[in-house]
Amino acid sequence: xxxxxxxxxxxxxxxxAGCRQDMHDQPRFKPLAESDFYADLRSARPQVEGTVARxxxxxxxxxxxxxxxxxxxxxxxxxxxxxxxxxGHQRFNIFCAPCHSRLGDGNGxxxxxGFPRKPPSYHSERLRKAPVxxxxxxxxxxxxxxxxxxxxxxxxxxxxxxxxxxxxxxxxNATMGDVPSGQKVPSEPxxxxxxxxxxxxxxxxxxxxxxxxx
Ligand code: HEC
Numbered sequence: 001x002x003x004x005x006x007x008x009x010x011x012x013x014x015x016x017a018g019c020r021q022d023m024h025d026q027p028r029f030k031p032l033a034e035s036d037f038y039a040d041l042r043s044a045r046p047q048v049e050g051t052v053a054r055x056x057x058x059x060x061x062x063x064x065x066x067x068x069x070x071x072x073x074x075x076x077x078x079x080x081x082x083x084x085x086x087x088g089h090q091r092f093n094i095f096c097a098p099c100h101s102r103l104g105d106g107n108g109x110x111x112x113x114g115f116p117r118k119p120p121s122y123h124s125e126r127l128r129k130a131p132v133x134x135x136x137x138x139x140x141x142x143x144x145x146x147x148x149x150x151x152x153x154x155x156x157x158x159x160x161x162x163x164x165x166x167x168x169x170x171x172x173n174a175t176m177g178d179v180p181s182g183q184k185v186p187s188e189p190x191x192x193x194x195x196x197x198x199x200x201x202x203x204x205x206x207x208x209x210x211x212x213x214x
Contacts, residue, residue: 095149106121
């Protein structure tokens with residue numbers, strides 16, 4: 001009997017404790033309010049040094065910088081598959097072609113409309129020899145007047161784009177020796193000339209009225 005009373009008293013005490021207002025009334029700072037408690041007079045405290053946000057622990061340094069120590073590396077951090085090239089092709093056409101052109105020769109739309117400098121062609125000797133890590137650095141940190149694309153293009157997509165740039169470089173410098181035996185090379189499609197060069201686009205006229213679409 002005695003024990004039971006003790007237990008119920010304890011229960012009541014616990015309940016009463018739960019009803020206290022301390023949590024609501026406790027002293028606190030409004031976000032970004034001033035405080036004379038800290039030497040810098042800010043109530044918001046800086047993050048502890050070395051804090052890493054969830055999902056942002058970039059342990060694979062090469063994947064995220066393209067560098068080994070201070071030098072650009074020259075290998076892809078993952079195998080180049082057809083899927084990687086297709087992704088790179090698509091991302092390149094979105095993010096790079098407006099300035100560098102779909103061919104990568106630097107004759108993109110944006111420079112032709114007054115962007116202060118024409119990008120260099122990827123097909124120069126220098127950029128054909130540049131290591132893939134160098135391209136990663138240019139995309140991630142920008143180059144000269146070219147802005148960086150670190151926040152728009154995730155690291156993996158940057159690598160996909162670079163794989164595609166390498167394919168573009170190969171495509172513009174291929175020789176007959178690169179054609180697998182037994183395969184024919186289709187004749188070159190008509191090239192679109194730069195505006196103002198006097199060239200006109202090829203016009204294909206139907207041979208006769210019967211060939212017109214119904
Ligand atoms: C807004 C236009 C613009 C876009 C978009 C752009 N670039 Fe550039 N890029 C430039 C210009 C301009 C330069 C030359 C910068 C200079 O010399 O100041 C350049 C230079 C470069 C270079 C050569 C660096 C060197 O050593 O000469 C590379 C490589 C490059 N860009 C890659 C890319 C890739 C890859 C993308 C897409 C992710 C891209 N760029 C998107 C304008 C652009």
